[in-house]
Amino acid sequence: MAKDLMLGIIGGMPADASMRQMQRAVDECFQARYRSHEAGIRVFADEPVERLQVNAVVYSARRHEAWLFGDCQIMVNGVQTPTTKDVDVLLGDLRAFTVLALREMQDGTPDVPISGSFGAPASDAAPKDPSRAMILPFLRLQSQFANKRGPFGYFVFDGFTDMTYPIRTVPVSPGDEVVLASDGYPLLRPTLDESERELQRLRSEDPDLIDRYRSTKGFQGRATFDDLTYLRFIA
Template sequence: MKIAEWVVQGKQSDPLLCEDALVLRPQLAAVIDGVTSKGGRLWQGRSSGRYASECLARALNSEEAAGMNSVQLFAYLDRCLRESWMGKTLETQELPRASVIVYNERFRQVWSYGDCQCLINGVLHSHSKPVDRLAADLRAFVLEYEQLQGKTEEALFAEDPGRAAIGPLLRMQLAFENHPGPWGYPVLNGQGICPEMIAVYPVQPGDEVILASDGYPMLLNTLEKSEQALARLLQEDPHCCRTNRSTKGKEAAAVSYDDRCYCRVLA
């Protein structure tokens, strides 16, 4: 395989705050999206999402992971997360979590567990969660209401009332992790995976494969085009409540509404 282009960019200017990560090794490329924490615990001074992405990057770079199939790999990654916090008493919302998408050249397959996305020969597989769409719609409703009541743009940047409103829902959704059903969704959290929730896509020699985190609301066939689409959406809708509804918006001092990672592979 050939790596055509890639980038890892945090939503904040400080790269140490970025919760996305990229792993590139012979026969394997992987994008990791650390999940935004629902609790306040720090892990060795880092957010739980950053901690999770670092832990999983180490695991993916290990020789042990090299020959595993999809079920073995995601079970191994989940076990590595669990072993990293064994002995600690944690609330559910404090668990380190991450989504991972992998292109494995040996198996000629893309494997996804979570809401990272891929574009294979121009065909998008987004893996977006119904519960996130519900939360994004509720947040958009609250922000529209606040603006009708006279809330200024500056006030919305300073304090996101929509995000506060969906806080209980974001915590409630944790009960559906790795449970099949209309509201269930896959995520690595150290509590065991659901093998039937692994998404697998075949890849043929010569195919173009793009792996990305969900920080790209429009995943296109080059990094430049994807960045241009993101910039346009941030200009049109910085609060991410209209043309690009999301569970969070762009903070005043941030460069985007979410961390992002992009990798284009020629199989």
Template structure:
């Protein structure tokens, strides 16, 4: 269901960006941050008249993952599927349900290729992705699940984020910090190195079914399998 001019993910990202730039208190911790951005998006549902709808149908929610550096506390805050690297040490926040569906997609593609499909065929018509799409929609029901389910995960979506999904990295003794989305399968200390690793992977395995399994591969006309963000700075 479409109730916004932009995508739900884009709208969530813009709301969070505006909040960080204009409203986030310098003394806030990750708990305050999570509570306030959750309230912000919840209010947006009310204004759009879809509060009841999104409560029942999680796939229609404005959803975003975020990684934030708090200079006042010398911390990196991670909510959802994102990455952080501090002086070469990688910190991730991946979802187990994504791994399960990625393996399912890879097995279905392997079966299709065993029956004669080529890489080119799959790039044009990803039978694995097509098969797991209903499950990708259903996995939204695990987000911010208060039950300690192994498939549950945290995101910013206007509903309470359980404490266990608020990840804090202490960077007070660090020097170089990288914040990135999950669009980089192998995060490196520099943007150039990260892009080179991504390009190497795309050349070797455009379907993303080998060493790095994903819920989607490269699509025609695209330069990568997922959107990506990368920010590096020194303390």
């Protein structure tokens, strides 16, 4: 729902819209959806984990710049702008810890099955990844830092953003080669083919995503571990 609303907002913005106009339009749209919900807007104001959440990188051709709302990625002329969140590093390390600890338990007691979702509903766990279920309480706690300043704070469109939050703005000049991508391509490269090869190499060499690239979830037999969006163009 958040993605569909976001696409509608971007498509309806005037060409000369500013970064803050874009941010305000998303907030207003999301809050209108909350007010129309039977639970009422107060639930979403008080419980960040219940909110719509979406990130985006938006390119303004008129203003010759791109806006990094959250952890989507951009590369201009082969130079990538870092967007990794501190909280993602922390929880990626925590999941790597749980994966390795569970392996040690299995090595020590091979006849004891590993389940232990620590109270998390079974539906929230990936089929073969109990570590995901074990860190789920921390993933839910993460929402407390949404749009907050400080070491674990991060920006996310949720209807309650800070209009003074520092948004990375990347200048783009005519003739620049630009890549916009979601974080499903953790090893971003200047072409889609190269990025896909890196993704498949990662899947082969580190399928649990605890070594070369630490994530809060692994491939678990799938072709990818996260959403994949990749766009390359000449400005």
